Amino acid sequence: MAMRRMYSRTKITAAESADLWERWKRGEGLHAIGDALGRWHTSIAAHIRPSGGIRPPARHRSLRALTLAEREEISRGIVEGRSVRAIARALGRAASTISREIGRNGGSRRYRAEASDQRAWKQALRPKLCKLAIHGQLRQVVITKLEEKWSPEQIAGWLKRSHPADEARRVSHETIYRSLYVQA
Known part of the structure; x- marks a missing residue:
């Protein structure tokens, strides 16, 4: 055997x-x-x-993105009780950048530098799926409007007016054009 x-x-x-x-x-x-x-x-x-059988280029961090060292400094600043503005000033970053970083990664009570950095790398992966590929209901609405001879600009404008508070139900005309180009 x-x-x-x-x-x-x-x-x-x-x-x-x-x-x-x-x-x-x-x-x-x-x-x-x-x-x-x-x-x-x-x-x-x-x-x-x-x-496609071709080795992808090595990933690298954008110069504008926060580094792990900066995220660790944010974490230390939170533990020390420093304000967002004080942390931002120490890092030479905008306070809004630091505030968004803390907010999207669990808030000041649950912020962890390593986990935040790993999440940022994961979020930065390309290619990202198009919004129309993910949201079937939105895709169907766009297809219906295209079949009715609406332009992508008209569809995007109509969606924005029809769903002002629901970002998930809106799509830009560039996204619609990109979807059309990929399908063609």
Whole structure:
């Protein structure tokens, strides 16, 4: 009776990803790469497929984005009881930037620098799905209006007037054009 190999089901690490792409560049097949990394060949294919088999560029943080060190300073400032303005002044950042950072990451009672930084990296992933791809009901409304020969600008304006308080039910004309372009 043949022994069955046990492969890892955990997420591919950065080091494994680098090795995977080097092996792919050398022309190794999915099964060979999978065997070398202790992964199923389907996991290797799923890692390669989103970028079309071309190694994606290394991710880097925007110069405008908060760094982990800045987030740690925010966390220390909160613990010390400093005001948002005092923290912002110490970091050379706008108070609104610090306030938004704290607000979107649990508020002053639950803010954690490491978790906030990981969330920021995750949120920055590209490509993001288009709003019309996510919200089926909104997509159907846009399709109906396009079939009625409305322009994307007219649809965007109508949605804004029809749902002034509901951001989820609105979409920009650029998003509609982008969706049309991708589908064509």
